Amino acid sequence: MHVMVLGGGVTGLATAWYLACDGHEVTVVERNAEVALESSYANGGQLSYSYVAPLAGPGVLSKLPQWLTQPHSPVQFRPRADPDQWRWLLKFVLACTRAQSELATRRLVALSFLSRDLMRDLLNREPTLSFDYAKTGKLVVYRNEDSFASARRLLHFQRSLGCEQHVLTARECTAAEPSLDGLGLNLAGGIFTPSEETADCYKFCVGLAAKLRSKKVRLLLGTEVTSLRADRGRRAHRITVHANGREIAADQVVVCAGAASPDLLRPLGIKIPLYPLKGYSLTAQILARDAAPHMSVTDFDRKIVYARLGDRLRIAGMADIAGRDATPDPSRIESLRSEAARAFPLAGDYARAQAWCGLRPATPTSTPVIGATRFANLWLNLGQGALGFTLALGSGLLISELVTGRRPSVPLDGFAVPS
Structure with missing residues (x-):
């Protein structure tokens, strides 16, 4: 299965890592020229x-x-x-x-x-x-x-x-x-x-990106997602990703775009308290x-x-x-x-x-949003706030478990996407 991860910060890269470890074909889409140049770049350094x-x-x-x-x-x-x-x-x-x-x-x-x-x-x-x-x-x-x-x-x-x-x-x-x-x-x-x-989150992301490349994960850097569009021509509504003036195809899409996520999701009628x-x-x-x-x-x-x-x-x-x-x-x-x-x-x-x-x-409660949406191929992993580095690996594993259909490692009560 081809899974596209939107966002090349620590949460997106951790998500891509566990998806790749599960044997999926993975593409990471990041608007900056390198990974981890936004909220993952110089955070507090505390795990x-x-x-x-x-x-x-x-x-x-x-x-x-x-x-x-x-x-x-x-x-x-x-x-x-x-x-x-x-x-x-x-x-x-x-x-x-x-x-x-x-x-x-x-x-x-x-x-x-x-x-x-x-x-x-x-x-x-x-x-x-x-x-x-x-x-x-x-x-x-x-x-x-x-x-x-x-x-x-x-x-x-x-x-x-x-x-x-x-x-x-x-x-x-x-x-x-x-x-x-x-x-x-x-x-x-x-x-x-x-x-x-303690650890350097930026160095962690750069090192993990190198490991991802060795697993044949594609990193589309300098590629800004302009819209997520619902395909209503199918029985189950699905999402297509549009970036840099073209559609990028994938079977599943995971949004890990941090503070940019609400603007991407709002046209789909998904309102995240972020x-x-x-x-x-x-x-x-x-x-x-x-x-x-x-x-x-x-x-x-x-x-x-x-x-x-x-x-x-x-x-x-x-x-x-x-x-x-x-x-x-x-x-x-x-x-x-x-x-x-x-x-x-x-x-x-x-x-x-x-x-x-x-x-x-x-989020107002500091609880991240991790899980499925009403669209058949759209998943969210966002809202970790100041705990992004601390929670990244667990959040990434949970998404991989959900996408693959396995039982999540921790209960998802309180993490679900708002209806």
């Missing part, structure tokens, strides 16, 4: 399998006024005359309940643990795949006693889902990660998860190895993550609900730069750090 709780949570609404009015807040809202933005926000607000948050967390943990197992299996099968992968563990540090207390309460729920986590005092945080010594007096404590990993959250990152050369964190670190109250990728330090954060323009806001980049310089002042060359921003395709 956070135990930290998948949705952005919408019971404590979020009380923080929104502060977040949305302060210029350097981790979340910013810039209203647009865009009904999609307002619909997404309304659904986000309705999802900010404990019951909804715990339900989404259960579903996401199951998918993330599947992805964790698949990543380790992939590394065993493909030992030449090189992407600065390291199993360092993750330390989430809290500056505020209230947020630390909330994290300790959540830890019991996380443990019930199979997450191995440990509560650390401020002193224990700096003992475990000495580079945090400068923050020691400002810390309330931390949560350490030994199973978490909106881009703009995120930012810096990649700095490490100047002093002992001054940079060796493990993955998340500054919870600043909503900034730090990941060592070989001899580079990745600093990432922010979530701007500001439309579909991927142009970086210089003030947000400078906020990241100044926070990194305060947290780890001697670690990196922040002045010459590479700045980047991307549009994370997020």
